[in-house]
Amino acid sequence: MNLPTSNGPQNCPLCDSADHSSFFNNRYHRCHLCDLIFLLSKWQISPEEKNHRYAQHQNSLEDYGYRKFLSQIITPLSHYLFPNARGLDFGCGPGPTLSKMLQEQNCNMRIYDPLFFPDHDALKSKYDFVSCTEVVEHFENPKNSWNLLAGLVLPGGILGVMTDIYNDNIDFKNWYYKNDPTHVAFYSTKTFSWIATALKMEIKYQDERTIIFRLSPPDRQTCAPPMSHAL
Structure with missing residues (x-):
């Protein structure tokens, strides 16, 4: 269920296709296969700068506005949960x-964050569901990161993702x-369809910011087309 292995630094960081071209300002490229828009690595800020910016985030349970923001994923996600479901908040x-x-x-x-809560034991289990809120746009290597996310979900389980979804009506x-310099990967509906096919998942819900995947149960995992044929 893994995404393809990269064959070169110029390939799309998600699907490994060499078929991509400049999309904006010669800094962002758009893949013609999976439709990912990505910031070329040479234009990305340093890890130290990214970590400094992440440390400025000040969110809490007492912040009503932030709770309302997170309800955008909790509301659709809750339709697929059950009492005592085991979940992981990835990138908390x-x-x-x-x-x-x-x-x-x-x-x-359980929670995991590579900077603030680097509990690697949390990555050794599989969960009924994984939530990933305002995280995937930060993926420098989305191929590896999406493989990791899908690998944390039990067969038949749920992966809930929140990120602003690009469409061609948006003036990029x-x-x-x-404009957030830590945002380096942008996804469209086509991108998420490619990811779902490649990782043997089904899209159960999508709006302009939230997408809910279900990982195929074991008896369906062999039915997905080869990734070389995805989309």
Whole structure:
């Protein structure tokens, strides 16, 4: 269920296709296969700068506005959860909030963040569901990161992702979402369809910011087309 191995630094960081071209300002390229828009690595800020920016995030359970923001993923996600479901909030940031809100819904939660909560034992288990909120746009190596995410979900389990989803009605030049220098990967509906096919998942829900995948159960995992044929 893994995405293909990269064959060169110029290939798309998600699908490994060499068929991509400049999309904006010669800094962003768009893949013609999976439709990912990505910031070329030479234009990305340093890891130290990224970590400094991440440390500025100040979110808490007591912040009503932030709770309302997170409800955009919790509301659709809750339709696929059950009491005592085991979940992982991947990329929870310095102030875990989503996990606490899901605990309020009787879910058993663990958290993981590579900078603030680097509990690698949490990555050794599989979960009924994994939440990933405002994280995938930061993936420098989306191929490896999406493989990791899907590998954390039990067969038949749920992966809930929140990120601003690009479409061609958006004026990319003036799009606020690209202005955060830590945002390096942007996804369209076509991109998520490619990911679902490649990782043997089914899209159960999607709006302009949230997408819910279900990992295929074991008896269906052999039915997906080879990734070389995905989309």
